[in-house]
Amino acid sequence: MESPYIVIIATGSEITAGRSLDTNSSWMANQLFELGWKVKKFIALPDNPELILSELQNLKELTKTKPVLALMTGGLGPTEDDYTLETVLKLSGKKSYSVEKAKIRLTRVYESRGKQYSDILPTVLRQTHVPEDCKILDNNVGIAVGFVEPIGANSYLVCMPGVPSEMKEMFTRRLTPELKRLYPRENLVQKTKWLWNIGESLYQKDFVEKNRENLFSDVEWGVTANRGYIKCIFQSNDSERLERIVNELEKQYPKIISDDVFSFVHEELISKQLTIAVGESCTGGLLGKKLTDLPGSSSYFLGGFLTYSNEMKESLLGVSHEILSQFGAVSMETASSMANGIFEKTKADYCISITGIAGPDGGTDTKPVGTVWIGLKTPDGSVQTHSYIFPGNREGIRENASNTALFLLYQSLKQRNI
Amino acid sequence: MESPYIVIIATGSEITAGRSLDTNSSWMANQLFELGWKVKKFIALPDNPELILSELQNLKELTKTKPVLALMTGGLGPTEDDYTLETVLKLSGKKSYSVEKAKIRLTRVYESRGKQYSDILPTVLRQTHVPEDCKILDNNVGIAVGFVEPIGANSYLVCMPGVPSEMKEMFTRRLTPELKRLYPRENLVQKTKWLWNIGESLYQKDFVEKNRENLFSDVEWGVTANRGYIKCIFQSNDSERLERIVNELEKQYPKIISDDVFSFVHEELISKQLTIAVGESCTGGLLGKKLTDLPGSSSYFLGGFLTYSNEMKESLLGVSHEILSQFGAVSMETASSMANGIFEKTKADYCISITGIAGPDGGTDTKPVGTVWIGLKTPDGSVQTHSYIFPGNREGIRENASNTALFLLYQSLKQRNI
Secondary structure, eight states: OOOOEEEEEEEOHHHHTTSSOOOHHHHHHHHHHHHTOOEEEEEEEOSOHHHHHHHHHHHHHHTTTSOEEEEEESOOSSSTTOOHHHHHHHHHTOOEEEOHHHHHHHHHHHHHTTOOGGGSOHHHHGGGEEETTOEEEOOSSSSOOEEEEEEETTEEEEEEOSSHHHHHHHIIIIIHHHHHHHSOOOOOEEEEEEEESOOHHHHIIIIIIHHHHHHOTTOEEEEEEOSSEEEEEEEESOHHHHHHHHHHHHHHOTTTEESOHHHHHHHHHHHTTOOEEEEESTTTTHHHHHHTSSTTGGGTEEEEEEEOSHHHHHHHHOOOHHHHHHHOSSSHHHHHHHHHHHHHHHOOSEEEEEEEOOSSSOOOSSSOTTEEEEEEEOTTSOEEEEEEEOOSSHHHHHHHHHHHHHHHHHHHHHHHHO | OOOOEEEEEEEOHHHHTTSSOOOHHHHHHHHHHHHTOOEEEEEEEOSOHHHHHHHHHHHHHHTTTSOEEEEEESOOSSSTTOOHHHHHHHHHTOOEEEOHHHHHHHHHHHHHTTOOGGGSOHHHHGGGEEETTOEEEOOSSSSOOEEEEEEETTEEEEEEOSSHHHHHHHIIIIIHHHHHHHSOOOOOEEEEEEEESOOHHHHIIIIIIHHHHHHOTTOEEEEEEOSSEEEEEEEESOHHHHHHHHHHHHHHOTTTEESOHHHHHHHHHHHTTOOEEEEESTTTTHHHHHHTSSTTGGGTEEEEEEEOSHHHHHHHHOOOHHHHHHHOSSSHHHHHHHHHHHHHHHOOSEEEEEEEOOSSSOOOSSSOTTEEEEEEEOTTSOEEEEEEEOOSSHHHHHHHHHHHHHHHHHHHHHHHHO
């Protein structure tokens, strides 16, 4: 079957007014790419039923010439400016009904607040409605039900909530299997590797261009730039060919290559029953936040210290006044002393310290904005320190620093296994 | 003259593949809103000349029924996949020419690298080309020249580089005066207020519906839901009417209303020379991260403690074993004791503690997932504690908890000023 012409539509006046950035469309395009499909167009529209209807009518018209898959987010909420259901009913001429399971879920939420079914406003109840004869996408995170509405030959309009956490859960758990059923794909295999502190263009020139002829025939490749690392994605029907690419990549970049460090660190610390503690200066808590993003992190994350001021570095982590005045807060000596201080207070197996200049102020000629020292005390008692000059603005430098700290932990954990 | 139908188009396969987030469109929509215009549609397209041309042809067709203003970014660079100029020439049937000033600029760049005019590749030189008879938007940051191409009655296609710094400078300095000349504007005023821990639908019913007749004529309103709060936005030509709405809102919701708490807390702590320290359990560093997002936060943020485990609550913050075993880690007593412990160790003016159950595991009948206690020790020595049951998944609960902690701090700072 022909691959569908895929359009992603985001609705919401906050988006077209520039008050809110649409991150849903980009996230979905990425997921679809990993499933082996490319998106032809993003559209964002204000909460205006005429504009939305006219766009959907154009897409319906288009289904006469090719299979169309339209993924729309937003407009399923409980307020007046939520028009998705109404618009889809106009488009299809169908009626809607309330999904029993969603109605029960909603009633329970009300009951837990000491209210009852009759207290539920009609606009709130509307969130449980879907058009007749459509595929229901139930919502495990929030209330609004999603659905897949046929709009032509092999053509579907998927409506999902605009709240990212609800949409993502619905997309992954409910929509993905549905799409695989609706549009059978060739048997694509995918490999993903991360490379640290290297630019996309350099990677493209030094690896992709260099190996284009001998390795890349029949292989689709993509790169996603992140803070501190790039994700290199390869897709093909030929899994052996992908193995060869990954081997070549590992050969060329042995020191900066990794798998997903977040999940590796999480699983490895749990399975080896290792503990970790942190001491953060310029990242202000971001590393701790990342280490506790996943449920179950309490089995390894003991805690940490936010030593933003020099006084706190001294009083909480015992960094000596001499070190701070002689070498400065952003130095190998301070990072190392912080790591030792974390260990003294927590006895964690791994102790990570971060100290740096996130900017925009505070940079000097010898220590420009972006300078970061990371210390890592490992179970053998030794402390490694690493220094970086990260690019980007304040947010970028902080993201870079905490991601790179996790990469250093990843490398150390990998080393243990050899 | 009628306001134009405004469409913003972003071109770039990296956008529709989800590898890169289009922030240009949102930025431009914001600028246009402040100029008094609303955007009707965002479109993002891959670097595919047929898809781009077909979209522009549709817009040209639309100019027969109304004035259209299309703002397009991207595709003006020097690589093979930059198709904007070629596509516009196809659309208009025009030829292009090289803008003298841009050519000189480019030559100077080459000369500064020890090269000369004849070294410039044709694709690089193409960046200095624009269609005949268009308005030139010169580029003060990079090389590629932008332009305004007439596409119908009172209708224009604006092409600008996709590099944000180049586009923004060009938009502000060159395009804005041009647009003001081409289209008359509405004189819109805007007010924004935040309401905490209230649903969009309840706000709509209790405030918007109730006051629709007496307050809301000629006022546009919108709501954006966030973690812990909703942003209520009002727009009108009549600033007095907006004042009345905001007064009414303050009267109806005195305890849960705020301005932007992030910037208020930041400015207030700096101007009053107050300090703050935190102790975080379930948020794992997220509150510290938020408190250090803005440059200059080192003047008030001393540091903090990530006391994820009970042992750390005892050893770092001196929470007694009795409190933890009698009341549990998620309790008023623990939150309060943590706040006192933070003060003991840091002597900060404000000490905030957070302890809760972020889930998905760990909930009980009496303390379900989402239960969070927040403690706040204020400069007068007293400790307030507040408990919540936040909705959402792990990420949502953690965001809710740290945002709400900032709201409590906001309220306490406001109180001082009365």
